[in-house]
Amino acid sequence: MTNDIEADPPAPNRHRQTFTVFFCVAVLGSFIWFWGEQIAEVMEMLELAYGDGS
Amino acid sequence: MDLYPFFDWLDTSLLADISKAYGGVFAVVQMFHLLGMSLLGGMVLMGDLRLLNLVMKDIPSEVVIENTYKWFNVGLATMIVSGIFMSSAVSLKLYYNEMFWAKMTALAVGVAFVYFVRKPLLSTPHDALRPGVVKLTAITSIAIWFTVAASGRWIGFS
Numbered sequence: 001m002t003n004d005i006e007a008d009p010p011a012p013n014r015h016r017q018t019f020t021v022f023f024c025v026a027v028l029g030s031f032i033w034f035w036g037e038q039i040a041e042v043m044e045m046l047e048l049a050y051g052d053g054s
Numbered sequence: 055m056d057l058y059p060f061f062d063w064l065d066t067s068l069l070a071d072i073s074k075a076y077g078g079v080f081a082v083v084q085m086f087h088l089l090g091m092s093l094l095g096g097m098v099l100m101g102d103l104r105l106l107n108l109v110m111k112d113i114p115s116e117v118v119i120e121n122t123y124k125w126f127n128v129g130l131a132t133m134i135v136s137g138i139f140m141s142s143a144v145s146l147k148l149y150y151n152e153m154f155w156a157k158m159t160a161l162a163v164g165v166a167f168v169y170f171v172r173k174p175l176l177s178t179p180h181d182a183l184r185p186g187v188v189k190l191t192a193i194t195s196i197a198i199w200f201t202v203a204a205s206g207r208w209i210g211f212s
Contacts (some may be wrong), residue, residue, distance in 0.1 A: 013183070016175055019171070020190070024191060024193075028193070
């Protein structure tokens with residue numbers, strides 16, 4: 001008889017992976033916000049310097 | 055916690071005297087800073103691109119990751135030591151620079167990520183980890199060190 005049910009990873013490993021996912025999502029979310037702000041600031045300065053192109 | 059007293063002390067320290075008076079010494083230290091950065095960046099890319107299965111596919115990822123740690127540590131130590139020296143030349147200016155604090159925050163997050171998240175996670179056989187988690191770790195690692203480098207470069211223009 002074959003056992004085709006995949007065993008769950010051991011608990012410390014599973015907890016570590018869950019923590020890693022939370023950490024990564026928090027960091028990537030913060031970076032998207034941070035770089036978004038910086039790019040918006042640069043766009044604003046370019047607009048002030050050169051107008052909106054119209 | 056206000057770090058102004060530290061930056062004020064650094065501005066009048068012996069390090070600041072040397073970095074302000076001897077341009078040649080500053081240039082050599084800056085060269086080591088860039089060398090450390092390229093070493094660290096190289097190790098990060100080598101390890102993370104392997105985790106993303108893009109390079110060195112014939113070498114087990116555990117082997118690649120294990121071999122990058124030592125040189126990553128050398129690069130990080132070189133960057134921190136040379137960075138303190140370089141910042142002593144303009145410490146008060148840096149204290150008021152928003153991008154400098156962005157870089158320091160990203161650096162602190164990067165160090166915490168490497169030693170408390172990435173290293174413990176990857177110390178287990180990678181086959182036992184979910185592929186999505188491994189790839190997310192690699193992407194986050196690249197994003198963190200990209201932010202450290204880019205915000206550091208941005209200091210000069212802000």
